[in-house]
Amino acid sequence: MSAIPTTVAGSEPLADQVLGAAxxxxxRPTRPGAVAACLTFGWRGMLKxxxxxxxxxxxxxxxxxxxxxxxxxxxxxxxxxxxxxxHFILPGILVMSVLFTTVYSGVTLNTxxxxxxxxxxxxxxxxxxxxxxxxxxxxxVRYLIGATVVxxxxxxxxxxxxxxxxxxxxxxxxxLFSFSLAWVFTTVGLLMRAPNAVMNAGFMALxxxxxxxxxxxxxxxxxxxxxxxxxxxxxxxxxxxxxxxMDGTIHLGDIGxxxxxxxxxxxxxxxxxxxxxxxxx
Amino acid sequence: xxxxxASDLVKSFGSTRAxxxxxxxxxxxxxxxxxxxxxxxxxxxxxxxxxxxxxxGGTARVLGHDIVTxxxxxRGLVSLTGQLASVDEDLTGRENLVMVxxxxxxxxxxxRMRASELLEAFGLGDAAGRLVKNYSGGMRxxxxxxxxxxxxxxxxxxxxxxxxxxxxxxNQVWDxxxxxxxxxxxxxxxxxxxxxxxxxxxGIAVIDHGKVIAEGTPGQLKASVGRGTLHVRxxxxxxxxxxxxxxxxxxxxxxHLEADPAALSAxxxxxxxxxxxxxxELSRSGIAIAGFSLGQPSxxxxxxxxxxxxAEEDQAAEGExxxx
Numbered sequence: 137m138s139a140i141p142t143t144v145a146g147s148e149p150l151a152d153q154v155l156g157a158a159x160x161x162x163x164r165p166t167r168p169g170a171v172a173a174c175l176t177f178g179w180r181g182m183l184k185x186x187x188x189x190x191x192x193x194x195x196x197x198x199x200x201x202x203x204x205x206x207x208x209x210x211x212x213x214x215x216x217x218x219x220x221x222x223h224f225i226l227p228g229i230l231v232m233s234v235l236f237t238t239v240y241s242g243v244t245l246n247t248x249x250x251x252x253x254x255x256x257x258x259x260x261x262x263x264x265x266x267x268x269x270x271x272x273x274x275x276x277v278r279y280l281i282g283a284t285v286v287x288x289x290x291x292x293x294x295x296x297x298x299x300x301x302x303x304x305x306x307x308x309x310x311x312l313f314s315f316s317l318a319w320v321f322t323t324v325g326l327l328m329r330a331p332n333a334v335m336n337a338g339f340m341a342l343x344x345x346x347x348x349x350x351x352x353x354x355x356x357x358x359x360x361x362x363x364x365x366x367x368x369x370x371x372x373x374x375x376x377x378x379x380x381x382m383d384g385t386i387h388l389g390d391i392g393x394x395x396x397x398x399x400x401x402x403x404x405x406x407x408x409x410x411x412x413x414x415x416x417x
Numbered sequence: 418x419x420x421x422x423a424s425d426l427v428k429s430f431g432s433t434r435a436x437x438x439x440x441x442x443x444x445x446x447x448x449x450x451x452x453x454x455x456x457x458x459x460x461x462x463x464x465x466x467x468x469x470x471x472x473x474g475g476t477a478r479v480l481g482h483d484i485v486t487x488x489x490x491x492r493g494l495v496s497l498t499g500q501l502a503s504v505d506e507d508l509t510g511r512e513n514l515v516m517v518x519x520x521x522x523x524x525x526x527x528x529r530m531r532a533s534e535l536l537e538a539f540g541l542g543d544a545a546g547r548l549v550k551n552y553s554g555g556m557r558x559x560x561x562x563x564x565x566x567x568x569x570x571x572x573x574x575x576x577x578x579x580x581x582x583x584x585x586x587x588n589q590v591w592d593x594x595x596x597x598x599x600x601x602x603x604x605x606x607x608x609x610x611x612x613x614x615x616x617x618x619x620g621i622a623v624i625d626h627g628k629v630i631a632e633g634t635p636g637q638l639k640a641s642v643g644r645g646t647l648h649v650r651x652x653x654x655x656x657x658x659x660x661x662x663x664x665x666x667x668x669x670x671x672x673h674l675e676a677d678p679a680a681l682s683a684x685x686x687x688x689x690x691x692x693x694x695x696x697x698e699l700s701r702s703g704i705a706i707a708g709f710s711l712g713q714p715s716x717x718x719x720x721x722x723x724x725x726x727x728a729e730e731d732q733a734a735e736g737e738x739x740x741x
Contacts, residue, residue, distance in 0.1 A: 154538045157538070159569060165522035166522050168520060173520060252499050253506075256497075260517070262520055
């Protein structure tokens with residue numbers, strides 16, 4: 137496609153009558169409700185996935201690499217066989233790769249802020265948190281794509297779940313938790329100056345938190361102080377719950393802790409994000 | 418009836434008082450210009466009036482609604498075209514307009530129709546399906562204005578709508594603003610160019626260091642400056658010394674010799690007659706003229722006349738405004 141814009145559209149003079157007709161008073165429609173506004177922003181998120189497919193490469197490639205590397209590199213050493221280990225880490229990799237995607241919610245928001253488009257959104261008569269809720273909803277689709285890639289690759293490598301219905305259930309739980317974690321990073325996204333800083337801060341926080349869990353190893357082998365941390369880490373509970381669902385056992389306690397943590401994160405960080413979005417600047 | 422009534426608006430960023438007691442009264446249906454250099458407080462004032470910034474002091478009513486306590490009502494009636502084009506670069510032109518239409522409450526079909534109508538009217542029909550990041554500055558600006566009038570606003574804020582545009586794009590934007598005003602929309606226009614305010618505005622407030630330092634019609638402002646500039650270009654550079662002498666006599670003013678050896682300019686009264694007389698005098702003296710033009714006083718000259726010093730860019734305040 138030619139990138140010389142002036143020769144295409146700019147050269148035609150604006151026909152006064154057409155302009156006049158387009159500007160002549162249009163009836164003001166009734167304001168959209170909160171849900172409709174959020175869905176429109178969700179649609180915007182989808183369009184971005186369509187126009188910038190490169191962003192999806194991060195989401196899909198990283199988990200693929202992790203899954204292959206960990207299964208074949210450590211599988212024999214940690215679990216005796218790659219098949220055993222794949223069965224063990226697949227739910228963990230699912231959790232880890234989707235959680236890492238949530239950082240992008242903050243990066244995207246920060247990018248928006250550095251451009252003028254936020255002014256447009258803030259000067260429209262819409263439900264104030266709609267741009268944020270819609271964006272995070274749109275990102276959930278991205279999480280779902282990441283989750284699907286991990287599970288599909290796992291199945292191709294020989295992963296066989298104990299309960300087939302448990303697989304989408306586990307994916308849903310992970311996406312739900314990610315939705316709440318995304319609010320933490322949107323808050324970070326509003327506090328940091330540049331998109332890169334958001335990305336670095338996000339990964340610096342997520343790396344230790346995901347590795348210091350039961351994603352890769354059984355915590356029994358760990359020193360007691362580390363095991364104590366791993367046991368309270370909500371990510372461990374998310375992994376245990378997902379593992380359980382895929383194996384066909386429902387760990388209600390872990391699911392409860394995951395949902396409780398998700399609710400708490402959303403309750404604190406969603407309003408904080410909204411407040412910052414409204415007042416920053 | 419007044420579309421904008423602001424009294425004593427104040428906004429500080431850190432220790433910088435970006436807006437320091439601005440008073441404005443803009444009649445409904447008018448095009449009102451705010452003229453000032455970068456960092457004078459124009460953008461901050463507009464952002465407060467458009468409810469994007471909360472003032473630290475003072476009050477303002479926009480279309481009868483208080484900008485703080487009734488911000489939502491104000492948002493329902495105004496639209497803003499900011500200094501950074503408020504469009505989404507990662508979407509196409511059409512998607513941008515459909516999105517804004519949906520957010521204003523149009524159905525999908527209505528939003529699509531309105532988007533097509535505006536794209537055609539703004540000369541963006543062929544570029545509708547291209548990503549905005551590939552648009553030229555002029556196209557982006559037109560799309561931005563189109564997004565602001567998906568529903569015709571009663572009041573439109575335009576923050577330096579032609580800064581950085583080539584002359585043709587600038588004329589297109591001016592056409593749009595004139596048409597909009599012709600249909601009854603009140604326009605508050607920020608600009609650094611007296612020329613632009615002169616072309617479009619019925620009234621002008623000159624802003625400096627966060628304060629309104631002069632107010633009036635473009636004519637009154639120019640008269641207060643008391644001078645324009647006559648530029649003359651000769652066919653034969655050899656005749657320049659003669660031309661200099663004739664002009665100095667006819668206009669009773671100092672003559673400036675330009676870098677171009679055939680060009681010279683002289684200060685003259687703002688009315689066209691003395692300048693016309695001076696040009697006629699050149700012809701009568703047998704000096705051949707390639708062309709001449711009557712320049713308006715620049716922002717610098719207005720500032721010089723009003724404050725005794727040229728318009729200076731306040732870098733510190735500018736940084737704050739962009740950050741804001």
